[in-house]
Amino acid sequence: MRWTVRSKLAAGASLVGCLATAAIWQMGWHTPRAQNTERLQCDTALAPAATPHPGMVWVPAGTVAMGDTVYQEEQPIQTSQLKGFWMDRTEVTNAQFAAFVAATGYVTVAERPVDTQAHPGLPPELQQPGAVVFVPPTELRNGGDVRQWWQYRAGANWRHPGGPDTSTAGKDAFPVVAVTIDDAQAYARWKGHALPTEAEWEWAAQGGAPATSGKTDQPAQANTWQGIFPIQNAATDGFVGVAPVACYAPNGYGLFDMIGNVWELTRDRYRPFHDARDNRPPDQEPQGSWTVGRSAQVKGGGRRPEDTEQNAPPSSIPTQELQRQQQPKQHVIKGGSYLCAPNYCMRYRAGARQGQDDDLATSHLGFRTILRDTANVAAHPEKP
Structure with a gap:
């Protein structure tokens, strides 16, 4: 999914590009449970693990085969050597982000005044701070025109992901959304952490399992869209919208929701292919x-x-x-979300990727952080 200033000017808040995923609420910030949820055990109060960094798990060093062959932007597959690192075992939650805002007074991009001088010609409805929100249509009248299910809503932000009449109250354990790359990096700096590179994220998402390519099977243990997007969702995974973190089984490293739920930001700038520059060390600054x-x-x-x-x-x-x-300018986002469907977005895979505009807040996008703590590597011997 892409939303740009140019597209706003050209089509009155039109959306361009390929749909990645988005939050799906019934005209707002609602997440009704499906009827067949007995197997779901949402661990919304994860017990602190006995690690040097509570809330994080160790991802060992290894060689990642980064990429896939399903979409062009995933190619070519590249290998990269990675050192071990710590990673948040869940997406950053509303409660965690609220603590950051309370401590720092930070104001997210979606809450700041729109610079109309930098973007002359914006229609009045786009001159107010806000975010792009998914609104499920009842029918499709114009094929794949994404304006049928995406809306720019003034007043939508991380506190009000579906618009000013919605709220995250009572949703502390849900992933924070409607954040941009600047917001995610600000949170990471406050924690003394960083955002993962694309390679680090993909290696962590594989969970120690062998990398596969060309496979588009919908994962069973992930919050994705079951049915015909965007008009019919069977919700056989237990939710018709975003889920609290840790409702599905973790991967082999103990990480929750690496696939599905919400897309996750990485620190790498996006370009529509892989090449050898993606193998740069994670401590080297991303190229401009x-x-x-x-x-x-x-x-x-x-x-x-x-x-x-x-x-x-x-x-x-x-x-x-x-x-x-x-x-x-864009950064790479990974993992797909609960709106990825076989008929429209098969990006519920570790190797899938997409670009997200740096100044665009959307209701389908969150993040998690990593920590490169070499002092505690000895406690976690690498796999041979």
Whole structure:
């Protein structure tokens, strides 16, 4: 799912690109349970683990095969060597984010005034702070036009994910949503943590199981969409909307909801393919936005770091590259969410990925943090 300032101007708050996932509430912030939920045991009060970092689990070092072959942006598959790290065993919750806001006075991007001078021509309804919210349609009248089920709602933010008439009251154990990359990084810095790289996130999501590619089976232990998106949801997984954290079985590392529930931000900037630069060490700062390159290209119209705009003859600049330069800055999001469905978004896989606009708050996106604590590595010997 993509929502850009340009698309707002061009189509009056239209949505462009591919649907990733989104929060689905019945016209707001509601999460009714399905009738067949006996097998679900939501551990909303996770007991502190006996670790140096409560609420986190150790992810051992290893070699990750990053990527998949289902969608073009997941290719090519790249391998990367990773050191071990600690990771939040759940997505950051409303309660945890509220503690951060109370301690710092932080104001999220969705709560800040809109800079109308930077974005002239915005219609009045888009000049108010807010976020993009999923509103399930009763019928489809215009094929795959995503404006049928997405709305920009003034007053929607992490406290009111479905709009000003909704609230997170009583939902402390739900993942915080309607946050941007700046919001997630601010929280991580406050904790003394960081956001995971795409490779770190994918390695953790695999949970120690062998990597697979080309598999699109819907996971049984994850909050995804069962039925025909966006008009029919059987909710056989127990929820028709976002679920509290830890309602489904953890993976092999003890991490909950790495697949489904809400998408998760990573620290890596997005580009629509993988290449060798994705193998950079996690302690190396991410590269900035791509510049228009000359002739050295990879599949998907990419370029290598040494290619710069001043060295590129005009005839060699790919049209796709010029178009990409006009798009907002994005970061990689991973894991899919409870709106991923076989008929529209098969991104309920560790290797799936998508870009999220840096200044866009949506009701389907959250995050978790990691900690690279070498002082406590000895307590967790690596697997051979």
